[in-house]
Amino acid sequence: MSTPLLTIEDIAVELPTPRGNLRAVDHVDLSLQAGRTLGIVGESGCGKTMLSRAILQLLPKKAKLSGRVMFDGEDLVRLAPERLRRLRARELAVVFQDPMTSLNPVLTIGTQLMETIQEHLELDASAARKRSIDLLAAVGIPAPEQRLGQYPHQCSGGMRQRIAIAIALSCEPRLLIADEPTTALDVTIQAQILDLLAREQRRRHMAMIIITHDLGVVAGRADEVAVMYAGRVVERAPTQALFKRMHMPYTEALLAAIPKLDTAPHTPLPAISGRPPDPTRPLKGCSFAPRCRYAAGRCHEAKPELKSAEISGHLYACLHPIRMTEGIGA
Amino acid sequence: MMQLAAREEPLLNVDNLVVEYGLGNKTVHAVSGVSLQVARGETLGLVGESGCGKSTLGRAVLQLRRAKSGRVLFDGEDLTAMEGEALRQMRRRVQLIFQDPIASLNPRRRIGDIVAEPLVIAGVKDAVERKRRVHDVLSAVGLDPDLVANRLPHEFSGGQCQRICIARALVLNPEFVVCDEPVSALDVSIRAQILNLLEAMKARFGLTLLFIAHDLAVVKAVSDRVAVMYLGRLCEVGPSEQLFARPAHPYTSLLLQAIPVPDPDVRPAESVATGEPPSPIAPPSGCRFRTRCPRADQRCSAEIPELRGVAPGQFVACHHPLA
Ligand SMILES: Nc1ncnc2c1ncn2[C@@H]1O[C@H](COP(=O)(O)OP(=O)(O)OP(=O)(O)O)[C@@H](O)[C@H]1O
Ligand SMILES: Nc1ncnc2c1ncn2[C@@H]1O[C@H](COP(=O)(O)OP(=O)(O)OP(=O)(O)O)[C@@H](O)[C@H]1O
Ligand code: SF4
Ligand code: SF4
Ligand SMILES: [Mg+2]
Ligand SMILES: [Mg+2]
Numbered sequence: 001m002s003t004p005l006l007t008i009e010d011i012a013v014e015l016p017t018p019r020g021n022l023r024a025v026d027h028v029d030l031s032l033q034a035g036r037t038l039g040i041v042g043e044s045g046c047g048k049t050m051l052s053r054a055i056l057q058l059l060p061k062k063a064k065l066s067g068r069v070m071f072d073g074e075d076l077v078r079l080a081p082e083r084l085r086r087l088r089a090r091e092l093a094v095v096f097q098d099p100m101t102s103l104n105p106v107l108t109i110g111t112q113l114m115e116t117i118q119e120h121l122e123l124d125a126s127a128a129r130k131r132s133i134d135l136l137a138a139v140g141i142p143a144p145e146q147r148l149g150q151y152p153h154q155c156s157g158g159m160r161q162r163i164a165i166a167i168a169l170s171c172e173p174r175l176l177i178a179d180e181p182t183t184a185l186d187v188t189i190q191a192q193i194l195d196l197l198a199r200e201q202r203r204r205h206m207a208m209i210i211i212t213h214d215l216g217v218v219a220g221r222a223d224e225v226a227v228m229y230a231g232r233v234v235e236r237a238p239t240q241a242l243f244k245r246m247h248m249p250y251t252e253a254l255l256a257a258i259p260k261l262d263t264a265p266h267t268p269l270p271a272i273s274g275r276p277p278d279p280t281r282p283l284k285g286c287s288f289a290p291r292c293r294y295a296a297g298r299c300h301e302a303k304p305e306l307k308s309a310e311i312s313g314h315l316y317a318c319l320h321p322i323r324m325t326e327g328i329g330a
Numbered sequence: 331m332m333q334l335a336a337r338e339e340p341l342l343n344v345d346n347l348v349v350e351y352g353l354g355n356k357t358v359h360a361v362s363g364v365s366l367q368v369a370r371g372e373t374l375g376l377v378g379e380s381g382c383g384k385s386t387l388g389r390a391v392l393q394l395r396r397a398k399s400g401r402v403l404f405d406g407e408d409l410t411a412m413e414g415e416a417l418r419q420m421r422r423r424v425q426l427i428f429q430d431p432i433a434s435l436n437p438r439r440r441i442g443d444i445v446a447e448p449l450v451i452a453g454v455k456d457a458v459e460r461k462r463r464v465h466d467v468l469s470a471v472g473l474d475p476d477l478v479a480n481r482l483p484h485e486f487s488g489g490q491c492q493r494i495c496i497a498r499a500l501v502l503n504p505e506f507v508v509c510d511e512p513v514s515a516l517d518v519s520i521r522a523q524i525l526n527l528l529e530a531m532k533a534r535f536g537l538t539l540l541f542i543a544h545d546l547a548v549v550k551a552v553s554d555r556v557a558v559m560y561l562g563r564l565c566e567v568g569p570s571e572q573l574f575a576r577p578a579h580p581y582t583s584l585l586l587q588a589i590p591v592p593d594p595d596v597r598p599a600e601s602v603a604t605g606e607p608p609s610p611i612a613p614p615s616g617c618r619f620r621t622r623c624p625r626a627d628q629r630c631s632a633e634i635p636e637l638r639g640v641a642p643g644q645f646v647a648c649h650h651p652l653a
Contacts (some may be wrong), residue, residue, distance in 0.1 A: 043517040044488075142605075151567075158606050186379040186544060189606060191588040191598065213518060216590030220598040239594045257522040258592055259551035265570045266529060269551065271522035277488055 004031040005207045006055070006175055011067035013050045013059060013119055020280045026231035027067070029306075032224075034174065035205040037198075039239070041254075042228035043276060044092055048211045052177045055209075056092055066196055071175070072319030088246050089120050094175035095197075097180035099160035101154045102167065108214070109136075109163055113170060118211030120171035135166040139196055158189035162196065169200055176201070178212045194221060219243060224313065230276050233306065237314040238243040247321035250288045279295035286319065294320050331365060331639055332553075333567055333645055338369035340403075341538045342391065347400035349390045350386060359610050360386040362562040363400070368506075368564040372538040375553030375570065377546055377585070379607055383562045383584070384542045391540065392424050393417060404506070422452050422482065425499040429511035431491035435483040441468075443480030445498045452502055467497045470534065487528040489520035491525065500531060504606060510541045513548060519595070525551055546589055550574060555643070558582045561618040562610055564637060568644030581619050617649065625650045 013025035025047045032038045040048050053059045055069050057076050069076040071092070076084060096102055104112055113132040117123060123131065129148070136144035139162040150162055161181060168176060178197060182190035197223055201208045210222060217241065218225050226236040227248065235248035246252050256270040274291045277283060285300040286292070292299065294318075304317040334340055349361040361383040368374045377383050382391055389395040391402050393409050395565060402409045412420060425448075428434040435444055445464045449513065454460055456576040471493040483491060492512060509528065513521040534537060541547045549556055550570050558579065559568040566579040577583040587599045605622050608614055615633050620626040627650070635647045 043519060087459075156606055174478050187546075187588040187590075188379065188584060190590070194590070194598070194601060214590060215518075217593040219592045219594045220590065220596060243592070254518060254590060257518050259525070259547040260544075261547050261574060261589065261591070262549060262584070263551065265550055265553055267551070268526055268529065269522035271526055273523070274520035275520065277490065 002033060005034045005072055007031040007068075007070040008051075008055060009068040009070065011051065011054050011065070011069065013054050014064040015050075015060065016064075017280060019063075023231050024063075024279065025054060028228075028231075028233050030226060030233065030236070032175075032209065033208045034207050035184055035202075036224065037201060037208045037210060037222045039214040039222030039225040040209060040211045040228060041213060041215055041218055041225060043213060043254075045276065045279070046228040048213075048228060049179055052179050052211060053095070055177065056088065056094060058094075065143045069156070070079045071318035090171050091174045093168035093171065093176045094162070095164055095168050095176065095178040097166040097183050099157070100152065102164045103160060105152055106150055106223065107157075108149055112191050113148070113163075113167055116167050117170045130171070132166075133171055136163070138200070139163070139166045139169075140192065141166075158185055158193065161185065161189075161193055165193070165200075165222045166198065169204070172204065173206060175207045175209070177209045177211070180213070181210070183212070183214075190217075214257060215243075227254070230283070231279060232287065232317065233315075234288070234318070236306070237309070237316075241309075241311050241314050242300065245311075245314075245323050247314070247323060248323055249294045249320075252322060253291075253293075269285070286317075294322065296320060297309050331645070332367065333365075333643070334367050334369050335643065336602075338372070340367040341370040341405055342540070343369040343401075344387075344391060345400065345401040345403065347387065347390060348398045349386050349395060350398050351386075353611065356611050357615055359562050361397075362613070364562075364564050366557050366564060366567060368538055369538055369554075370538055371536065371553055372554045373541050374558065375549035375556040376540060376542045377544060377549050377556060378559035378565075379544065381561075381610065382559045383610070384393040384544075384559060385510050387511050387559070388426070388540060388542055393427055394426070415582060422448075422502050423504050424508070425502070425507045427492075427495055427509045427512045429501050429514050431488055431495045431515065432483065432513075434495055435491055437483050440480055440482060441486075442475075442492055444483070444494065445501055448498060449501045455523045463501055464497075466600040468494075468533065470500070471497045475498070476566040487520070489515055489523060492516065492520075492524050494512065495523075496531065497529065500535060503535065504537070506538045506540070508542070510542045511544070512541075513543070514543060521548070528552060546574070546585060553637055559586070561613055561644065563618055564647060565619065565644070566644070566646045566648075567637075568616060568641070572641065572644055576641070576644075576652075578640045578644060579648050580623050580625050580650075580652065581651060584622075587617075617647075 008030045011028045015022045015024050043228050114128040117128045117131055133144045141147055141162055182193050205300045222239050225239050225242045226233045228252050235251050253272045272291050277287055289299040291293045298319055306315045306317045344366050351358040365572045374463055390397045446460050465475040503579055513524050553570050556570050556573050558565045560581050565581050608621055614621050616631040616633055617623045620630040629649050635649050637645045637647045640646050
């Protein structure tokens with residue numbers, strides 16, 4: 001196996017709040033190779049965005065970060081600001097849920113694209129313009145030349161997300177982080193955007209992290225999936241293994257709670273009772289224990305560490321894992 | 331056209347409803363001639379992309395937005411013709427639950443007062459009686475009245491706020507509730523709790539529901555029948571299972587294909603959806619879906635497709651429906 005492009009080691013992010021320190025990310029390890037897609041799933045507030053911001057070194061100022069983020073042999077946490085800026089401009093790109101986060105409302109689409117391109121790729125104006133048009137065409141924008149003169153508010157949500165993706169791809173990044181890129185979009189547009197990301201990822205051999213709370217989004221599109229709960233990665237596996245032989249009760253519960261198209265109407269959903277723990281309170285034992293139907297004595301005392309399962313690359317953090325033997329639940 | 335079977339009694343009958351908004355000197359054609367019925371005791375799901383007019387239809391049914399033309403018959407009476415006291419009396423029987431539970435609760439009022447408000451408006455003067463009914467309905471939605479009644483909305487999570495909204499909608503014992511994307515803003519785990527709660531409340535209080543959502547799987551989970559809207563018009567309506575198994579309208583089929591399925595063995599279909607919905611300010615002539623429809627031909631741009639039956643209980647507005 002080749003060395004990973006990105007390795008996150010023991011990342012923790014704490015945020016000071018009036019109610020005490022909030023554990024947004026609680027000691028996470030992950031790695032990702034070039035050309036692969038990692039899906040990160042979990043409920044609102046579990047730390048997905050803070051983790052991606054920790055990778056990009058874009059955390060709020062007051063945040064306390066520890067651990068290492070190794071990107072192509074360099075630790076981004078300890079990188080000199082100038083070098084970090086260059087790296088972020090050329091090799092790391094990000095797409096947010098709300099495309100307006102990355103678009104400037106008072107500049108035309110053309111200006112924004114060309115500025116980014118010229119900043120990163122040392123092209124003259126006419127070459128940058130040509131490249132902008134090519135990029136807009138590549139992300140599926142009809143009549144790209146006319147779009148260059150328009151402002152973001154003149155475009156639909158789906159169009160804006162395409163433009164944000166075009167800007168993100170403009171510098172030929174080696175790692176693209178997409179944080180809920182389609183959550184705000186309709187299903188038909190969502191499918192178009194996810195296809196677009198997958199196509200560009202293959203073509204450019206990029207490493208990609210897709211963050212979502214929708215297991216459906218990662219099922220068909222990620223090579224590997226990490227499930228987060230209360231700031232931690234509680235299960236991580238190649239996608240097939242995660243969906244077919246999950247060991248973590250939380251993964252099972254999350255999957256079961258989704259309404260399925262092939263279920264008859266009025267079938268009660270196996271809901272997860274309660275809600276995630278308060279991240280400002282100290283935690284004893286397994287963070288999922290109060291909601292877990294398999295919880296037993298020790299779960300409330302001992303914090304389960306991530307352990308390797310039988311399949312290589314499959315890790316889980318549970319004291320009473322499910323589906324451990326061949327055949328069960330298959 | 332009556333879409334219900336003969337034995338079913340329509341509690342709600344929406345007849346050729348047209349709702350428009352003025353936008354400068356332009357007109358937004360939000361709902362353009364929609365007809366549908368909801369039988370007493372049933373849940374009708376209403377799906378479609380953002381901006382297709384779902385909320386507008388729901389609000390026009392409740393007379394929160396007046397229609398330009400068409401009728402809304404509730405239990406045989408035309409709500410569009412009602413005003414003043416008559417409308418106020420009728421409003422006790424119909425309620426609305428919104429998408430954003432937190433924003434729809436007044437942040438400065440205590441939960442007990444928020445839930446009691448419809449009773450006050452409806453003229454229930456006896457404070458003891460109000461308190462009893464608030465207590466009962468809070469328990470029904472799974473909240474402990476003694477713990478929550480004196481607290482403020484910000485002390486509650488999104489899921490709990492939606493429970494409070496549901497309690498507020500049910501406190502007057504309505505017959506009919508429009509649920510406008512009640513779970514769209516909630517997490518998967520909380521979403522299942524609220525969907526189960528709505529189903530339980532429906533059974534317990536004998537409710538009839540119009541359930542609006544853009545997630546087809548969510549809609550199917552709770553609906554007896556489903557209506558699909560596109561750009562202000564009804565495309566298709568039919569029994570949930572049948573509609574999902576054999577969609578007759580190309581747009582229904584497209585929506586079904588686009589859903590990401592949480593199963594790695596199901597390869598996502600290459601997105602067939604060509605382009606995006608046009609503007610409701612200048613909707614396409616003929617069939618409004620024709621600019622994205624793989625089956626569109628000359629006739630589709632010339633002639634508006636009328637709703638017609640294709641199978642028992644299933645109606646479609648398309649010149650070239652799928653077999
Ligand atoms: N600027 C901030 N200051 C303090 N706490 C914050 C801040 N931003 C996020 N948090 C908290 O950090 C935790 C992790 O938040 P994060 O945004 O990473 O979650 P997420 O998994 O991305 O959720 P979502 O699905 O809602 O986007 C949450 O408890 C959140 O309330
Ligand atoms: N007050 C208003 N003034 C002008 N146009 C409006 C107004 N409210 C809604 N519209 C427009 O009417 C159309 C229908 O909107 P509506 O909110 O009913 O759609 P929807 O199907 O509920 O969408 P969503 O899924 O985003 O909630 C849209 O084009 C919308 O922009
Ligand atoms: S450790 Fe215990 S409480 Fe936690 S997920 Fe496993 S069985 Fe459930
Ligand atoms: S009427 Fe024509 S354009 Fe409209 S859905 Fe049917 S085939 Fe497509
Ligand atoms: Mg986030
Ligand atoms: Mg709406």
